[in-house]
Amino acid sequence: MVKKAVIPAAGLGTRFLPATKAQPKEMLPIIDTPSIQYVVQECVDSGIEDILIISGKGKRSIEDHFDRNFELEERIKADEDEVLYTQLRHIENMANIHFIRQKELNGLGDAIRYARYHCGNEPFAVLLGDTIIDSVIPATQQLIDTYEQYKQTIIAVEVVPKEKVSRYGITGGKKISDKLMQIDELVEKPEVDKAPSNLAIAGRYILTPEIFEALDKTSRGKGNEIQLTDALRLLLRHEDILAQTIEGKRYDIGNKLDFIKTTIDFALKRKEFSKPISAYLRNIVKDMDNKV
Numbered sequence: 195m196v197k198k199a200v201i202p203a204a205g206l207g208t209r210f211l212p213a214t215k216a217q218p219k220e221m222l223p224i225i226d227t228p229s230i231q232y233v234v235q236e237c238v239d240s241g242i243e244d245i246l247i248i249s250g251k252g253k254r255s256i257e258d259h260f261d262r263n264f265e266l267e268e269r270i271k272a273d274e275d276e277v278l279y280t281q282l283r284h285i286e287n288m289a290n291i292h293f294i295r296q297k298e299l300n301g302l303g304d305a306i307r308y309a310r311y312h313c314g315n316e317p318f319a320v321l322l323g324d325t326i327i328d329s330v331i332p333a334t335q336q337l338i339d340t341y342e343q344y345k346q347t348i349i350a351v352e353v354v355p356k357e358k359v360s361r362y363g364i365t366g367g368k369k370i371s372d373k374l375m376q377i378d379e380l381v382e383k384p385e386v387d388k389a390p391s392n393l394a395i396a397g398r399y400i401l402t403p404e405i406f407e408a409l410d411k412t413s414r415g416k417g418n419e420i421q422l423t424d425a426l427r428l429l430l431r432h433e434d435i436l437a438q439t440i441e442g443k444r445y446d447i448g449n450k451l452d453f454i455k456t457t458i459d460f461a462l463k464r465k466e467f468s469k470p471i472s473a474y475l476r477n478i479v480k481d482m483d484n485k486v
């Protein structure tokens with residue numbers, strides 16, 4: 195059983211400067227909800243209520259967001275806004291959320307190391323705090339279902355255009371079903387002609403405690419950081435690892451263009467915004483067509 199999740203959220207967010215100079219990218223809202231709340235909701239919807247968030251310098255607002263704000267609640271209660279009041283109470287009661295601070299930003303692999311004592315001897319899910327996956331069955335649930343069957347480390351992957359493989363961690367291996375591949379190769383940001391496939395690591399994992407030993411043996415890689423992908427490659431020498439193509443749409447909100455697209459897609463799905471936003475978008479396109 196996978197009962198714990200780790201959400202690394204300590205990174206600097208340099209791709210989103212200047213917005214992330216004094217606020218965490220994980221708190222950037224999609225419409226009215228911080229990105230990391232969608233990620234926590236995915237854990238909860240996947241049956242996980244014990245969550246460790248890897249936090250760091252300048253990330254206090256994440257802790258505040260999941261804490262109770264009594265004064266604010268009393269004010270909303272006095273205004274008799276039942277819906278908003280319920281929403282606020284929901285956030286503080288979503289899950290048991292623990293925080294640990296990554297002292298130096300030595301990369302995603304280093305961030306995961308901070309989860310060693312929290313996760314102990316159990317398998318755990320990892321969800322990147324800057325990645326939202328919109329899907330019918332929560333992405334983490336999809337991975338847990340496979341874990342229950344295979345009891346192996348699982349990496350969520352998605353198909354990316356061939357010319358973009360150099361931006362991602364790429365997996366290669368042997369297909370064992372429509373959605374599963376037994377991995378035999380893992381490369382961080384390969385050159386286009388050296389990539390073993392166009393299946394990119396998609397920000398969700400089920401890891402076993404063996405990862406911690408692999409991380410201890412992993413030296414600094416790309417960007418002089420401890421890369422999780424490098425530790426997984428070490429693990430691959432002793433263990434089988436699966437790649438699973440996730441059903442759903444992935445949004446990397448740490449990337450400005452993806453952030454804009456996420457906002458538009460999520461607005462189109464919200465009852466109160468869907469009509470006005472689609473009318474607005476249609477008008478923009480019409481104006482552009484008229485100019486051509």
Ligand code: UTP
Nearest residue numbers: 202203204205206207208209300301305323324
């Ligand atoms: P990214 O590489 O996307 O985050 O890591 P970053 O370093 O903040 O981004 P840029 O490139 O500077 O814009 C993926 C996730 O891992 C966390 C990040 O917060 C993000 O949610 N992370 C990354 C850590 O927790 N610690 C690290 O040392 C690095």
